[in-house]
Amino acid sequence: MRILICDGMEKSGLQLLRAEENIQVDAPEQPTLEEIKNILPECDAMVVRSRTKVTKDLLEYAPKLKVIGRAGSGVDNIDVQAASARGILVMNTPGANAMAAAEHTLALMLALARHIPQATQSLREGRWEKKQFMGMELYQQTLGIIGLGKVGSILAKRALSMEMHVIAYDPHVTGDAAIALGVELVSLSDLLNRSDFITLHTPLNPETRNLINSDTIAKMKRGVQIINCARGGLIDENALYQAIVGEQVAGAALDVFAQEPPGDNPLLELENVIFTPHLGASSVQAQNNVALAIASQLINFLKNGLIHNAVNFPAISSKDFEKIQPYIALAERLGNLQAQLVALIERVEIEFSGMELLQLPLQALTQAAAKGLLDPILAEKVNFVNAPFLLKERKIDLIASSTSETTGYSGLIKLTVQGKGAKCSAAGTVLPGKEIRLVRLYNYGLETELEGVNLIIQNLDKPGVIGFIGSTLGKYQVNIANMHLSRTAKNDRAIAMVRLDEEAPSDALDTLRSHPDLLSVQQVRLPSN
Secondary structure: EEEEEEEOOOOOHHHHHHHHOOOOOOOOOOOHHHHHHHHHHHOEEEEOOOOOEOOOOHOOOOOOOEEEEEOOOOOEEOHHHHHOOOOEEEEEOOOOOOOHHHHHHHHHHHHHHHHHHHHHHHHOOOOOOHHOOOOOOOOOEEEEEEEEOOHHHHHHHHHHHHHEEEEEOOEEEOOHHHHOOOEEOOOHHHHHHHHEEOOOEEOOOOOOOOOOOOOHOOOOOOOEEEEEOOOOOOEOOOHHHHHHOOOOOOEEEOOOOOOOOOOHHHHHHOOOOOEEOOOOOOOOOHHHHHHHHHHHHHHHHHHHOOOOOOOOOOOOOOHHHHHHHHHHHHHHHHHHHHHHOOOOEEEEEOOOOOOOHHHOOOOHHHHHHHHHHOEEEEEEOOOOHHHHHHHHHHHEEEEEEOOOOOOOOEEEEEEEEEOEEEEEEEEEEEEEOOEEEEEEEEEHHHHHHHHOEEEEEEEEEOOOOOHHHHHHHHHHOEEEEEEEEEOOOOOOEHHHEEOOOOOOOOHHHHHOOOOEEEEEEEEOOOOOO
């Protein structure tokens, strides 16, 4: 396996990767886009920071790529949708550099309040201008934090220790969680209206782009000061410039810009704006933490299949990994079976039952079932990441539901597939010892393995049918490995699931289908253990 490090990595992370057998690491220094394109076709993984832009076009050069690792939290320089459509996992390292980002925010806020960069420059130039740099204390000032995630929470604790009043806006955080932190959760309008300092700690997405704009700035307290150590693009920089010139905003401290480097950005000309060149995560400890985190995540995924901190696939913890593996195989095989029984699939319903299942990441099982459904019918590569996208492309509706109630099983997965004029349901479970079993097919109760070549035969429940099946297969030299039978409560219809050592020839299938009491004969091939 080959890993391309595009934007550099701390020695500790490189050592961890290079210590692994069967992993080759390419770590060119500041590679150009053309150099990346030349190496990428042979790579199974790539690691980027903020410099390299992973676009849809760049991914065209990566036919073998399985995973993109972002050594940091933000993934706005990665086209996650394009990666997902190609079945490429995207991982980041949230929290590994949270302390560095929070401390840098606090440093900028103090520097902004006390005019430290401007006073330093004035003194360098031989001036002694005490009155010009009259500052503001943070004590008893109101800090408004937009985004109360890991960085925002760390910052809140430090601001509270400095006896600031801390309020926060985050639609994804509960009031109880904010109270436990000692923070007042408010609306965005309330935060804008009350804050003396406003700091941003949200991801960049369509909802947050230009969150600070002329309209939101107009709602702010006059003389507010703004800090952004999160992502460039959260602030409409032209609107901020106009607000500072018009004295609605007293000053700003920016570590990030919509365009980096910022070029001739007019904000650079303002005396009451201070800057750093995207240094939020640039501490020795943070870079070491990020390097070790992304290196260990890549190793766990490439060598063990363990997924951690993926932004386009449900995370599976080490604790859950052993429990969920047989259920992933079950979900995939149920989908695989259904795809071979129902033509022109239009709708898929997945039901998860039992407390054992409800404790696991069900989205991973849903995507496993989707992969199983598509594998037999598509020539292109299908995996757990791109399967939902491929379903949508084919306008196949997928609905998942769950319940804690189940009869006789600690965990049950039921898959119901609707096609053109046909409908089929199949349910399976995992027995002690991680053995996968099919326990229901159509309306018949069964208990059989889900593997290998199988004939699924529905028939009228009459004497001689089973004998005819056996003699026909014997005639064509097809050996039966095992056979499972079931019938309806009325004893008028039955089903046989016949496991074969090898596929039955078409002549054998035609002979079976010629019998008047055999209603349907379907041959399916499932993965073998």
